[in-house]
Amino acid sequence: MKTVVDDKLGKTIYADNIKLVKGKVRKTPGESLNKAGLQILAVDRSDLYSQLRLMGSDSNITPVEKRSLDREWKSLIASKAATLQKVDEYDIGEHTISVSMLQAYNNLENYLNIVLDPTKMGDNTDITELGSPITLFEDYYTKKTALDEMLFRLETGILSGMDYRTKFTVSVIGSTGVTVPLDGSSTTLRVSLYQEGIDATANYPDSDFTWERLSENRTADSTWREPQQLVGKSITITKYDLVYKSASFLCTFKHMYSDTMYFEKIGFASFSEEVPGPQGPQGEEGKSYRLEMHSTNGLVFKPGEVMETTMYGRVFLNEVDITDTLPDSAFRWTRNSFYPRLPPDDDYTWNLSHASGYRQIHVAADSVEARATYHLDINQ
Numbered sequence: 001m002k003t004v005v006d007d008k009l010g011k012t013i014y015a016d017n018i019k020l021v022k023g024k025v026r027k028t029p030g031e032s033l034n035k036a037g038l039q040i041l042a043v044d045r046s047d048l049y050s051q052l053r054l055m056g057s058d059s060n061i062t063p064v065e066k067r068s069l070d071r072e073w074k075s076l077i078a079s080k081a082a083t084l085q086k087v088d089e090y091d092i093g094e095h096t097i098s099v100s101m102l103q104a105y106n107n108l109e110n111y112l113n114i115v116l117d118p119t120k121m122g123d124n125t126d127i128t129e130l131g132s133p134i135t136l137f138e139d140y141y142t143k144k145t146a147l148d149e150m151l152f153r154l155e156t157g158i159l160s161g162m163d164y165r166t167k168f169t170v171s172v173i174g175s176t177g178v179t180v181p182l183d184g185s186s187t188t189l190r191v192s193l194y195q196e197g198i199d200a201t202a203n204y205p206d207s208d209f210t211w212e213r214l215s216e217n218r219t220a221d222s223t224w225r226e227p228q229q230l231v232g233k234s235i236t237i238t239k240y241d242l243v244y245k246s247a248s249f250l251c252t253f254k255h256m257y258s259d260t261m262y263f264e265k266i267g268f269a270s271f272s273e274e275v276p277g278p279q280g281p282q283g284e285e286g287k288s289y290r291l292e293m294h295s296t297n298g299l300v301f302k303p304g305e306v307m308e309t310t311m312y313g314r315v316f317l318n319e320v321d322i323t324d325t326l327p328d329s330a331f332r333w334t335r336n337s338f339y340p341r342l343p344p345d346d347d348y349t350w351n352l353s354h355a356s357g358y359r360q361i362h363v364a365a366d367s368v369e370a371r372a373t374y375h376l377d378i379n380q
Contacts (some may be wrong), residue, residue: 045141048072052134066116069133073112076140080105083144086151101147104140111136149260161260169194169294170267172251175319177290179274186236191251191267197296197312199321206232208255214268215243237271245273290316293376295363312360313376328357330379338371347372 051068055061061069083101087093111131153159174180175188191209193201211230213221220243241247250268257263297309313331315323333354335347343349354361361374 045137049134049138052137055133061115069112070116072137073116076108080144083147083151086155087147090151090154092150092154095150097143097147097150101140101143104136104143108136108140145259149258152261158261161262162264163257163261166263167196167296168253168263168265169197169296170251170253170265171292171294172249172267172269173290173292174269174271176274178269178271180237180239180242180271182239182274184238184240186238187271188234188236189249189251189269190234191253192292193253193265194294197294197310201233204253204255208253209233210252210254211235212250212252213241213247214250215247217243239273242271242273247271288318289378290319291376291378292316293374308362308364310360310362311374311376313378315378326378326380328359331359332356332377332379333358333361334375334377336373336375 051065055065087098092098111133115133153161156163156165158164171192171194173190173192175190180187189211191201192199193204193209195203209232211232213224215221224241235249237249239245248268248270250266252264252266254262254264292314293311294314295309295311313323314321315326334351335354337347341347356379363372363374
């Protein structure tokens, strides 16, 4: 989907999300989302709409503006033809979205047939009685985008709009571990988002993260913390947010990367009221370590599924990620299979070979058949 527009001086054009300014190339805010396989291309039409607003404000179209409109119109026709070819391929010509786009196209065509016809208009054309050009263009491109995204879903098989091709993991942790203080003081729950195994939390806005509670009282959960919706990368809870001294808190990550396409992943953690225990030995003053385990393809698999995943750990000191500062020798993995395996694939041999030097491990379908569980220890 291409857009070609020149400004008043004819010095700027847009083509496939790349802005060319006096021969120099730079990316625009509408840069396409880079994805494996098919992509949705987002085109920045801000300059076009600014120019159209100017045309509408003075009710006059100059020769330079007509040339700009003519180029945009020719590009639009070519783009429409490619889209209609796919519409025929998927036999959705009678779908409401297709019909709506064609109606918007016809309205724009009727307008431009008059404006761009030199036999009907002079050099400086008064468009007062012809309607607003920006309204017609915006209406067409809005409906064209909806149709393009519908075709994208049909081509990729992502009919619901949720794009599952990028792997996300959502991790929820509490500032006081998995317990909530008895004295009523607060615990902060924070979410970490991993995209293809890399921390991407900072790459997405707070508004992409919403929270809810899951407890034994589902009726109370539905109205928990109303009327405001809990949005953000962290929330605070106290023991008064628990039900019968425990509850799970879910964080849903949902990012709309186009009008209808989105990423979505849910993470949760369960918390309970603090239970005082016997006094333990004094730890190193001022230092609190925490270890997280992550999987690039989920945590639970069923026999018969074709699957594989990579498991890795993240180590935090006082909530600061220090994983990359640790030597490979600090990571010790162990495997425990419910069904015994024969050497050399038995757990004893596997554990010896993974006692040091592996920051991550690869898990394949045979581990599921053996009902294996994996553990990671950090040796400091």
